[in-house]
Amino acid sequence: MTKLVSALAGLTITLASAQAFAGVVWMDxxxxxxxxxxxxxxxxxSVSWAYANRGAEAVCAQHGYARGLYTGAQSGELMGLHCFTSDMVTWQDVPFGNITRWAWWDDGITVLDDQMAFKAEAATTGEAGQMGLNYGAGFLTGHKNTATNHVGMVGIDRSRVGGRGVRTDATGFPDLTPSFNPHYAPWYTVRAVATQVCESYGFATGVASGAYTTGTIGILSLSFHCFN
Structure with missing residues (x-):
């Protein structure tokens, strides 16, 4: 069942900040x-996916977690957040060209905030999976060193990752509609759909990894790399 932001933010944070559980911890x-x-x-x-990723990492760090991603859900002032413990994620700098070489990354885009969220996640997961470092998925932190042209990337241990998919005309996912388009979907919709689809398969969350045509006009098959 999809976790929604709730009025119990303070209690959730108090429980989560002790890092009693390894893996993915959700909070408002x-x-x-x-x-x-x-x-x-x-x-x-009002913000880009890269700004949101920078912010998620900063909030999670304040509560003792290694990295994080917003869930995409917002209710009033409350926004859902997934924080990741250090045993499941590895951070490193990678040359920006290693990300932009993937077909999902639009040619000519050099400012992270200008790329669409689905494309950024798909390109990064593609790169993470072939680095030879036992990553099954990955996402960008939203930080870029313009002097060295490196970007921050978080790799997810392969043992925690499973590939899953869904058609855009599937039901039961509040933020997924037949008109979902990976080229234009806002970052919070991408994050919400990834979370909802991955939760339906028993995972905590996930990242986009691809989209493909189907035999039905206007309907796509979306793929996600889900993890716990």
Missing amino acids: TTAAMRAASGYPITSRG
Whole structure:
């Protein structure tokens, strides 16, 4: 069942901050928490995926976690967040060209915030899977060193990852519609659909990894790399 942001944010954070559980930990974030992280977000639609990823990492770090991603859900001021413990993720800098060489990355885009979220996730997961470092999926932190032209990437241990898919005309996913288009979908819709689809398969969350045509006009088959 999809976790929605709730009014129990304070309690959730208190339980999560002790890192009692390994893997993925879900919490609500308040506007004050996001502002304190240095990456304030009032409305999810007012920021890019790269800004959101930078902010998610900062909030999770404040609570003792290695990395994180927003779930895409927002209710009032509350925004859902998945934080990841250090045993499941590995951070490293990678040459930006290693990401842009993937077909999902639009040619000519050099500013991370200008790329569409689905494409960024698919390109990064493609790169993570072939690095020879036992990663099954990955995502960008949203940080880029313009002096060295490197970007921050988080790799997810392969043992925690499973590939799953869904057609855009599937039912039971609140944020998935037949008109879902990976070329234009806002970051929070991509994150919400990834979370909803992966949860339906028993995972905590996931990242986009591809999209393909089907035998039905206007309907796509989406693939995700899900993890716990």
